[in-house]
Amino acid sequence: MSVTAAQGFTAAGIAAGIKENGNPDLALVVNQGPRLAAAGVFTANRVKAAPVLWSQQVVKGGQISAVVLNSGGANACTGPEGFQDTHATAEKAAEVLGHSAGEIAIASTGLIGVRLPMDKLLPGIEKAAAGLSAHGGEKAAIAIKTTDTVHKTAVVQGDGWTVGGMAKGAGMLAPGLATMLVVLTTDADIDTAGLDSALRAATRTTFDRVDSDGCMSTNDTVLLLASGASGITPGLEVFAEAVREVCDDLARQLIGDAEGASKDIRIEVINAASEDDAVEVGRSIARNNLLKCALHGEDPNWGRVLSAIGTTSAAFDPDKLNVAINGVWVCRNGSVGDDRDLVDMRYREVRITADLAEGSETAVIWANDLTADYVHENSAYSS
Amino acid sequence: MSVTAAQGFTAAGIAAGIKENGNPDLALVVNQGPRLAAAGVFTANRVKAAPVLWSQQVVKGGQISAVVLNSGGANACTGPEGFQDTHATAEKAAEVLGHSAGEIAIASTGLIGVRLPMDKLLPGIEKAAAGLSAHGGEKAAIAIKTTDTVHKTAVVQGDGWTVGGMAKGAGMLAPGLATMLVVLTTDADIDTAGLDSALRAATRTTFDRVDSDGCMSTNDTVLLLASGASGITPGLEVFAEAVREVCDDLARQLIGDAEGASKDIRIEVINAASEDDAVEVGRSIARNNLLKCALHGEDPNWGRVLSAIGTTSAAFDPDKLNVAINGVWVCRNGSVGDDRDLVDMRYREVRITADLAEGSETAVIWANDLTADYVHENSAYSS
Numbered sequence: 001m002s003v004t005a006a007q008g009f010t011a012a013g014i015a016a017g018i019k020e021n022g023n024p025d026l027a028l029v030v031n032q033g034p035r036l037a038a039a040g041v042f043t044a045n046r047v048k049a050a051p052v053l054w055s056q057q058v059v060k061g062g063q064i065s066a067v068v069l070n071s072g073g074a075n076a077c078t079g080p081e082g083f084q085d086t087h088a089t090a091e092k093a094a095e096v097l098g099h100s101a102g103e104i105a106i107a108s109t110g111l112i113g114v115r116l117p118m119d120k121l122l123p124g125i126e127k128a129a130a131g132l133s134a135h136g137g138e139k140a141a142i143a144i145k146t147t148d149t150v151h152k153t154a155v156v157q158g159d160g161w162t163v164g165g166m167a168k169g170a171g172m173l174a175p176g177l178a179t180m181l182v183v184l185t186t187d188a189d190i191d192t193a194g195l196d197s198a199l200r201a202a203t204r205t206t207f208d209r210v211d212s213d214g215c216m217s218t219n220d221t222v223l224l225l226a227s228g229a230s231g232i233t234p235g236l237e238v239f240a241e242a243v244r245e246v247c248d249d250l251a252r253q254l255i256g257d258a259e260g261a262s263k264d265i266r267i268e269v270i271n272a273a274s275e276d277d278a279v280e281v282g283r284s285i286a287r288n289n290l291l292k293c294a295l296h297g298e299d300p301n302w303g304r305v306l307s308a309i310g311t312t313s314a315a316f317d318p319d320k321l322n323v324a325i326n327g328v329w330v331c332r333n334g335s336v337g338d339d340r341d342l343v344d345m346r347y348r349e350v351r352i353t354a355d356l357a358e359g360s361e362t363a364v365i366w367a368n369d370l371t372a373d374y375v376h377e378n379s380a381y382s383s
Numbered sequence: 384m385s386v387t388a389a390q391g392f393t394a395a396g397i398a399a400g401i402k403e404n405g406n407p408d409l410a411l412v413v414n415q416g417p418r419l420a421a422a423g424v425f426t427a428n429r430v431k432a433a434p435v436l437w438s439q440q441v442v443k444g445g446q447i448s449a450v451v452l453n454s455g456g457a458n459a460c461t462g463p464e465g466f467q468d469t470h471a472t473a474e475k476a477a478e479v480l481g482h483s484a485g486e487i488a489i490a491s492t493g494l495i496g497v498r499l500p501m502d503k504l505l506p507g508i509e510k511a512a513a514g515l516s517a518h519g520g521e522k523a524a525i526a527i528k529t530t531d532t533v534h535k536t537a538v539v540q541g542d543g544w545t546v547g548g549m550a551k552g553a554g555m556l557a558p559g560l561a562t563m564l565v566v567l568t569t570d571a572d573i574d575t576a577g578l579d580s581a582l583r584a585a586t587r588t589t590f591d592r593v594d595s596d597g598c599m600s601t602n603d604t605v606l607l608l609a610s611g612a613s614g615i616t617p618g619l620e621v622f623a624e625a626v627r628e629v630c631d632d633l634a635r636q637l638i639g640d641a642e643g644a645s646k647d648i649r650i651e652v653i654n655a656a657s658e659d660d661a662v663e664v665g666r667s668i669a670r671n672n673l674l675k676c677a678l679h680g681e682d683p684n685w686g687r688v689l690s691a692i693g694t695t696s697a698a699f700d701p702d703k704l705n706v707a708i709n710g711v712w713v714c715r716n717g718s719v720g721d722d723r724d725l726v727d728m729r730y731r732e733v734r735i736t737a738d739l740a741e742g743s744e745t746a747v748i749w750a751n752d753l754t755a756d757y758v759h760e761n762s763a764y765s766s
Contacts, residue, residue: 047693047701047717077689079702079718112686113719214597215673215687216694289672289753290598290761297762303495304598306460310430311599318430319462334430335462336496370672372755378673379680 002137002153005164007187008032008227011136013143016124018072018110018117024143026121027069028128029183030097035228038064039196040105041203043220049076050083051106052219054090058105062192064225065099067183068128069144070121071168073110076218085116092122096129107181107221109146109168141166144181147377149257154249156242161188161230163242167250169257180207180254182222184246188239189228198240199224205364206247209279211286212258212368222247255366260373263295266366267352273359277314281354282365284308292370298345300325305352306334315358322355385520385536388547389570391415391610394519396526399507401455401493401500407526408455409504411511412566413480414448418611421447422578423488424586426603432459433466434489437473438604441488445575447608448482450566451511452527453504454551456493459601468499475505479512490564490604492529492551524549527564530760532640537632539625544571544613546625550633552640563590563637565605567629571622572611581623582607588747589630592662594669595641595751605630638749643756646678649749650735656742660697664737665748667691675753681728683708688735689717698741705738 004011009031016026031038040059042052058064068089075082086106094101108116131139141151148168155164169180190198203222224243234242255264267285272278285291288308294301302323309321323331328343330336350369368374387394392414399409414421423442425435441447451472458465469489477484491499514522524534531551538547552563573581586605607626617625638647650668655661668674671691677684685706692704706714711726713719733752751757 045690045693046695046699047689047704074686077686077714077718079716082718112684112690113714115719213672215671216690218686218690218693288598289596289757293758293761296758299762301495303457303460303601306430307428307495307598307601310428310601312429316429321430331460331496333462335460335465336498370758372758374672375676375679375753375755375758378676379682 001155001164002141002166003029003164003183003185004134004137005155006162006185006227008229009185010132010134011140012128012131012133013136013139014124014128014131017120018070025070025072026124026128027140027143028132029067029140030132031065031225031227033227035189035226036063036065036103037190037192037195037226038223039192039199040221040223041199043217045216045218047218049074049108049219050078050086051075051108052221053083054086055105055107055221058102061102063103064105064223065103066093066097067105067107067223068093068125069107069181071109071144071146073108073114073116074112074219075108075116076112078115082115085118088118089121092125096126105223109144109181109219112218137166144168147259152250152253154246156245158188158234158238158242160232161234162186163246165246165250167254169254180220182250184224184243186226187230188226189231189233190226190239194236195224195226198243201240202244202247206244206251209365210251210255211283211365212255214287255368258368259377260371261368262371263350263369264348264366265295265350265352265368266364268364269354269356270362271359272356272361273315275361275363278361278363280312281309281314281356282363284312285352285354286365286367289370295350296369296371300330300340300343300345302331305354306331309354314356316356320357322357324353326351384538384547385524385549386412386547386566386568387517387520388538389545389568389610391570391612392568393515393517394523395511395514395516396519396522397507397511397514400503401453408453409507409511410452410523410526411515412450412523413515414608414610416610418572418609419446419448419486420573420575420578420609421445421606422575422582423604423606424582426600428599428601430601432457432491432602433461433469434458434491435602435604436466437469438488438490441485444485446486447488447606448486449476449480450488450490450606451476451508452490452564454492454527454529456491456497456499457495457602458491458499459495461498465498468501471501472504475508479509488606492527492564492602495601520549527551530642535633535636537629539628541571541617541625543615544617545569546629548629548633550637552637563603565633567607567626569609570613571609572614572616573609573622577619578607578609581626584623585627585630589627589634592748593634593638594666594748595638597670638751641751642760643754644751645754646733646752647731647749648678648733648735648751649747651747652737652739653745654742655739655744656698658744658746661744661746663695664692664697664739665746667695668735668737669748669750672753678733679752679754683713683723683726683728685714688737689714692737697739699739703740707736709734
């Protein structure tokens with residue numbers, strides 16, 4: 001289903017030869033209309049890949065007719081030549097599809113600092129265009145995988161309309177956003193402003209709160225395309241909720257497939273003085289390597305949680321902090337609480353609750369543990 | 384040598400039974416005067432261990448007659464009872480040594496969230512006091528080890544005066560400061576204000592720029608004690624430089640013995656608009672798990688350096704960034720530079736130079752790589 005669950009979209013995924021192992025590496029998603037409205041959010045990293053710089057300009061125009069996505073190379077830190085490669089990709093897709101290049105978004109993922117093999121990529125666009133189908137969403141989702149072990153798709157049905165999407169990402173997952181490419185589609189008849197507000201609200205509490213390894217990518221891209229093909233214009237609130245559900249589903253799938261991870265860690269910060277405080281504390285806990293190792297070892301090491309909270313600027317009194325791990329309040333009032341042997345750490349999901357005892361705001365951050373497999377995967381990736 | 388290299392100091396290190404394995408775990412350092420001047424810097428973590436809270440108060444008085452240090456337990460997150468344990472430790476040392484408890488500094492290291500076995504610790508103080516010696520510095524340095532594989536000492540000789548010291552620390556090393564206990568002694572005749580300015584200047588560019596694993600401890604303590612026993616008052620500048628040299632030496636020893644590390648990474652940020660920018664960029668590079676894994680795999684992955692720089696708020700233009708690894712400028716103008724195959728990664732020390740091309744400020748941060756051994760050591764530590 002994926003990006004073709006909604007009416008008005010076709011997609012394809014093929015092997016263009018960008019990846020040397022012959023796996024699928026090029027995806028094409030085309031909005032057949034009648035509407036071509038679109039919104040996008042991009043990495044907060046100031047070192048942005050060429051396709052991010054390009055697609056940011058496209059999104060400013062408010063219309064996207066097609067998205068070209070490739071795995072096998074990030075086209076980041078490739079200089080003016082890399083930007084020219086992205087431009088040429090858009091021109092080629094425009095020519096093949098009969099659209100304007102200024103309405104073609106580009107997204108790339110893979111190694112940083114390597115030029116794309118344009119002699120493979122450009123013919124690949126013709127091949128992908130020839131294979132476009134209203135059932136092509138699954139193949140497109142497969143073609144954007146890098147170290148992902150599974151492809152990720154999600155669909156939410158509204159009343160006569162649909163929001164669907166695909167995502168890739170398995171590492172370099174950190175706020176603002178993860179290393180991920182996400183394309184969401186809908187046949188709801190929503191204008192650019194409505195798409196933009198729904199997408200920003202959704203990513204703020206989903207993809208922006210995934211923090212697998214503290215590393216922020218140069219290529220993150222989340223696009224939302226509306227075809228209007230259902231002819232239905234749902235209320236903005238119900239539409240935004242559907243977009244949030246799809247984003248939340250995909251974000252959880254990213255965490256569940258993070259490189260080398262053996263635990264999915266749900267960090268809920270409660271009773272914070274502000275939402276910003278809650279997010280800052282949640283991220284600090286999410287990024288603490290010592291804690292991430294302890295949780296990998298199934299050790300409910302609440303001291304490392306407190307140590308992480310202590311590095312933040314959030315409002316709290318060290319003597320009033322409470323921490324629960326998997327529902328057991330192992331730390332009460334900044335000191336030893338209930339018996340840590342009561343904590344059952346056998347399952348993949350670990351729930352940490354950090355009570356700041358200062359206010360009533362809350363945030364949830366998702367993270368992963370730190371494992372020898374993560375080290376192995378990331379010390380060998382480019383060599 | 385260690386803390387007894389300077390005249391006017393005695394020390395001891397013994398096994399009090401705090402550690403279950405019977406290893407040395409209690410150190411005592413006594414200033415025999417004639418001066419009892421002292422200065423201290425402590426962790427910036429807002430969750431501070433009981434001995435940190437205690438010793439901060441002692442240092443405010445400007446005099447320290449003795450320092451009691453224990454490994455085998457951090458006495459952090461132990462509530463009012465833990466603070467009472469620290470107080471009782473100081474009272475016991477005061478009684479045994481014939482000093483005021485308000486002049487006894489306390490430092491603890493080990494697991495967070497566990498009370499100290501006071502029935503072992505208090506008799507240990509009597510035993511340590513009985514063993515005090517002007518040659519006891521080495522034994523004291525050994526007694527404060529936790530996961531350290533070697534004990535750490537350093538000495539710098541002035542013209543008729545000496546600065547010496549000992550340190551422990553092998554993980555949870557991050558700015559503001561590392562998980563470390565450091566006691567420096569001098570027989571130079573320097574007052575509290577002089578000690579304080581020399582110590583702050585020294586730690587700012589040494590211990591504060593060690594970032595082994597991004598984790599900030601609850602117990603970091605660096606104390607500088609002056610006995611005045613040499614009768615010589617050196618110029619403050621030359622004295623401060625000696626203190627800086629001892630701190631730099633000990634800081635490098637901490638990085639060299641970091642848990643599970645196979646590489647010592649020297650990150651020099653050059654041509655920054657401000658020193659703050661240089662430090663922010665250096666720390667961001669130091670904490671990037673993906674880069675730390677790549678360097679472990681001897682992969683000169685400059686793309687991950689750029690990705691880390693891009694997450695900072697420092698002044699830079701992405702298209703003007705240059706990065707050298709072990710002297711090879713693998714990234715020029717934000718894009719592919721010299722051949723990465725020219726980078727020789729075989730040695731333990733890895734030098735990264737990040738050129739921001741914005742100004743003339745510089746900073747050096749020392750870090751370690753991320754290894755499977757680090758994960759193993761820290762996933763099993765408390766269980």
